[in-house]
Structure formats: structure tokens, C-alpha cells
Amino acid sequence: xxxxxxxxxxxxxxxxxxxxxxxxxxxxxxxxxxxxxxxxxxxxxxxxxxxxxxxxxxxxxxxxxxxxxxxxxxxxxxxxxxxxxxxxxxxxxxxxxxxxxxxxxxxxxxxxxxxxxxxxxxxxxxxxxxxxxxxxxxxxxxxxxxxxxxxxxxxxxxxxxxxxxxxxxxxxxxxxxxxxxxxxxxxxxxxxxxxxxxxxxxxxxxxxxxxxxxxxxxxxxxxxxxxxxxxxxxxxxxxxxxxxxxxxxxxxxxxxxxxxxxxxx
Amino acid sequence: xxxxxxxxxxxxxxxxxxxxxxxxxxxxxxxxxxxxxxxxxxxxxxxxxxxxxxxxxxxxxxxxxxxxxxxxxxxxxxxxxxxxxxxxxxxxxxxxxxxxxxxxxxxxxxxxxxxxxxxxxxxxxxxxxxxxxxxxxxxxxxxxxxxxxxxxxxxxxxxxxxxxxxxxxxxxxxxxxxxxxxxxxxxx
Numbered sequence: 354x355x356x357x358x359x360x361x362x363x364x365x366x367x368x369x370x371x372x373x374x375x376x377x378x379x380x381x382x383x384x385x386x387x388x389x390x391x392x393x394x395x396x397x398x399x400x401x402x403x404x405x406x407x408x409x410x411x412x413x414x415x416x417x418x419x420x421x422x423x424x425x426x427x428x429x430x431x432x433x434x435x436x437x438x439x440x441x442x443x444x445x446x447x448x449x450x451x452x453x454x455x456x457x458x459x460x461x462x463x464x465x466x467x468x469x470x471x472x473x474x475x476x477x478x479x480x481x482x483x484x485x486x487x488x489x490x491x492x493x494x495x496x497x498x499x500x501x502x503x504x505x506x507x508x509x510x511x512x513x514x515x516x517x518x519x520x521x522x523x524x525x526x527x528x529x530x531x532x533x534x535x536x537x538x539x540x541x542x543x544x545x546x547x548x549x550x551x552x553x554x555x556x557x558x559x560x561x562x563x564x565x566x567x568x569x570x571x572x573x574x575x576x577x578x579x580x581x582x583x584x585x586x587x588x589x590x591x592x593x594x595x596x597x598x599x600x601x602x603x604x605x606x607x608x609x610x611x612x613x614x615x616x617x618x
Numbered sequence: 619x620x621x622x623x624x625x626x627x628x629x630x631x632x633x634x635x636x637x638x639x640x641x642x643x644x645x646x647x648x649x650x651x652x653x654x655x656x657x658x659x660x661x662x663x664x665x666x667x668x669x670x671x672x673x674x675x676x677x678x679x680x681x682x683x684x685x686x687x688x689x690x691x692x693x694x695x696x697x698x699x700x701x702x703x704x705x706x707x708x709x710x711x712x713x714x715x716x717x718x719x720x721x722x723x724x725x726x727x728x729x730x731x732x733x734x735x736x737x738x739x740x741x742x743x744x745x746x747x748x749x750x751x752x753x754x755x756x757x758x759x760x761x762x763x764x765x766x767x768x769x770x771x772x773x774x775x776x777x778x779x780x781x782x783x784x785x786x787x788x789x790x791x792x793x794x795x796x797x798x799x800x801x802x803x804x805x806x
Binding site for chain 2 (some may be wrong): 358366370372373374375376377398399400401402403404405406407408409410411412413415416417418419420424426427428430432434435495499500506508520521522535556570
């Protein structure tokens with residue numbers, strides 16, 4: 354079905370293209386939502402199909418393989434997703450499924466129930482693991498990013514005493530009081546001589562006494578993800594700072610060696 | 619033609635995850651690198667895209683397009699959404715846009731492309747130079763319409779027209795190609 358003779362056809366095409374290539378503003382989105390029900394459904398997918406085909410044709414997939422650390426993180430997350438999906442699909446049968454199950458597949462129901470119990474038992478025992486059994490930080494970070502609605506994400510910038518080539522970012526969720534630092538190129542430290550320490554500057558706290566975000570080590574010049582261990586509740590962080598301190602960290606930093614800063618806008 | 623992997627992902631086959639990353643990891647990563655402001659942003663975007671893919675794998679239908687275009691559609695939606703959110707902050711731009719070099723995209727070889735990719739490559743050849751350039755700057759390099767106008771020196775309204783005309787021609791060309799292919803096995 355062609356839309357060429359329809360009123361608003363021009364505007365509809367323009368909005369579709371803007372949405373695909375540049376994203377719509379709030380006003381444009383409202384206009385798009387208003388027009389969409391009036392337009393044939395198949396028309397809305399044609400441009401998208403064209404652009405997707407161009408993306409495939411112009412992709413540099415052979416010369417730009419997915420980096421190993423990223424692949425590992427995605428794979429871990431996928432396993433988690435598949436486990437969740439399997440649990441949900443066994444746990445919530447549709448009405449039609451339930452009828453079929455009742456009538457002819459009772460042995461399978463028993464088997465599925467056993468599987469659910471086994472998985473749930475494993476899952477609950479995993480939750481009871483001691484706190485020091487930390488799951489992969491990269492995986493936890495990815496989960497926080499995809500679930501936290503109030504996520505703060507800022508890049509590291511050079512501090513007063515920068516380390517050349519160091520980069521990365523900080524993610525922090527105020528509601529979950531959880532966050533992660535990501536580094537690449539930060540110098541590997543010798544823990545018996547010095548350690549890195551994170552400081553969180555909170556708007557409700559004097560800047561002379563930032564919150565201790567934990568002492569940590571850098572063990573690789575590849576990407577390292579470090580969980581933030583805030584010692585106090587962080588209400589409204591406006592700055593994250595990494596200092597180099599003596600082993601075990603300090604209560605008050607002299608801030609003499611301050612390689613990285615991340616400012617929240 | 620490659621056997622689709624997504625139906626196996628939808629069934630929860632864990633070995634399909636590795637195959638999916640082998641086949642589409644590069645596609646998603648190259649798209650994310652081009653349409654993200656930094657490497658760390660691209661890394662976050664790729665993780666979000668694959669979560670979307672695992673969750674939507676069951677929606678893939680072979681009769682509506684290739685698996686690669688399904689993946690790139692999901693990826694682009696997520697990337698544009700992220701761009702839109704970032705645009706709430708001032709957009710970083712070069713002081714002199716005309717001085718920045720933007721390399722033309724290299725098309726994948728015919729051997730590597732699925733049917734849709736082969737068809738669109740043939741259709742792209744039929745565009746005028748200025749139409750193709752506008753598409754390259756928007757689709758491949760992720761430039762906004764304003765930056766394309768700065769870059770090319772043509773008015774913003776003309777940029778919009780060029781992009782729209784190019785996409786409309788490609789849409790028509792691909793529809794014709796698809797119909798011919800279905801009717802008589804003719805390939806563009």
C-alpha cells in the first residue's frame with residue numbers, strides 16, 4: 354500500500370528518516386506517535402530495511418573484530434539472560450500451554466518441575482555464597498548499566514599528576530549505592546609499596562572530607578574493572594578522584610599524587 | 619545462504635551464543651565504533667545491543683529479511699537512542715568541519731554479503747555523487763544534518779532533501795530488485 358496520496362505522507366517520510374539516522378526530538382517523537390497509527394504498518398519498515406542493508410554492506414566486520422574482553426563480558430551476560438529466560442518460560446506457562454500440559458504431558462511437567470526446583474536451589478545457594486565471593490566485575494558492571502535508571506557515567510580525565518595513557522570511566526547508581534571504575538593504561542602498582550584509592554566528593558559532604566571509595570590495585574595494562582566500595586552512603590556525587598597512597602590507603606589524603614578525576618556534570 | 623542462528627538463541631542453546639558473536643560481533647562493533655563518541659561509549663553500547671538481541675531473538679523472521687539486517691536494525695535503534703540522549707549535552711564539533719577527513723566506506727565483498735547487502739550495493743551505485751556523499755556522512759559516519767551542511771557547504775534544507783531522495787531511490791530500487799528476484803530469479 355502506497356502512502357503517496359495520503360495527507361501528511363511527506364512529513365511521515367521525513368520523520369521516519371530523521372528517526373532512523375539522527376533520532377527524534379521530543380516534539381518530533383510526539384508528532385511521529387500521532388501519525389504512526391494512520392500509516393500502513395509495512396511502510397514504516399521499508400526505510401529501516403534499506404538503512405540496515407546499507408549498514409551491513411558498509412560494515413568493517415572483518416577488519417574490526419569484537420575485542421576479546423568485550424566478547425567475554427557479553428558472553429557472561431548472555432548466559433545470565435538465557436538462564437533467566439529459561440526460568441521465566443518454565444515458570445509462567447500460557448493458558449493454552451497449561452491446557453495441553455494438563456491433558457497429555459504430565460511426565461514432562463514433573464520433569465520440568467524437577468528442573469525448576471534444581472535451578473532454583475542452585476540459584477538460592479548462589480545467593481547464600483559468602484560476600485567475599487565476588488562475581489565477575491565486568492559482568493556486574495554491565496548488569497548495573499542495563500538496569501539502573503539513575504546511572505551516572507563519567508569519563509576519567511587527567512588529574513594534577515596525570516599518568517600518561519590512562520583512561521576509562523566511572524559508573525555509579527545512587528539508588529543502588531553501587532558503582533564501578535573502569536581503567537585502561539593505568540600503571541600496574543606494587544601493592545606492598547603503594548595502592549590506588551578512590552575518593553567520592555558528595556554535595557552533602559565537605560570537600561575536605563570526601564567519602565573513601567576503597568583501596569584497589571591495578572593488575573593489568575589491559576582493561577580493569579574495579580567495584581566501588583563506598584564507606585559511607587553517597588547521596589549526590591559530583592566528583593570522583595583517584596589518589597596514590599601507602600599500602601592500605603589513608604583516612605585523609607594529602608592529594609599529592611592525584612592522577613585521575615571524573616567530574617559529574 | 620547462511621543458516622540463521624537467532625532461532626537457536628531463542629531456544630536457549632548456549633553454543634549458539636558463541637556462533638552469534640562470531641558472526642555478528644564485528645558487524646555490531648564496527649557500527650558502534652562509528653556511531654559512538656568514544657571507545658568506552660561504544661563498548662557499553664555493544665553490550666546493550668547484544669542484551670537486546672538475546673531478548674528479541676525470537677522475533678526474527680526469515681521471510682521479512684536477512685538475519686544480518688535484523689541485527690543491524692536492533693543495533694542502529696540502540697545507537698541512535700544513545701546518541702539522542704547524549705545530544706542533550708552540547709554536541710562536540712570541530713571548529714572547521716570542512717577540514718576533517720571522512721574516509722569513504724569500503725563495501726564488503728560480494729562473497730560475504732547476504733542477499734539484501736548485494737542488492738543495496740548495486741542500488742547505491744545508481745545514486746548521484748552528492749546523494750551518496752550525504753548518505754555516507756549520515757549513515758556511515760553518524761554526522762548530524764547540521765554537520766553535513768557545514769561539511770559539504772550546502773544548505774541544511776538541501777542536505778535533508780538529498781538524504782531523503784537517496785533513501786527513497788534505494789527503497790524503490792530494492793523493492794524492484796526483490797520483486798524481480800522473486801519472480802524470475804533475476805539478481806541486480
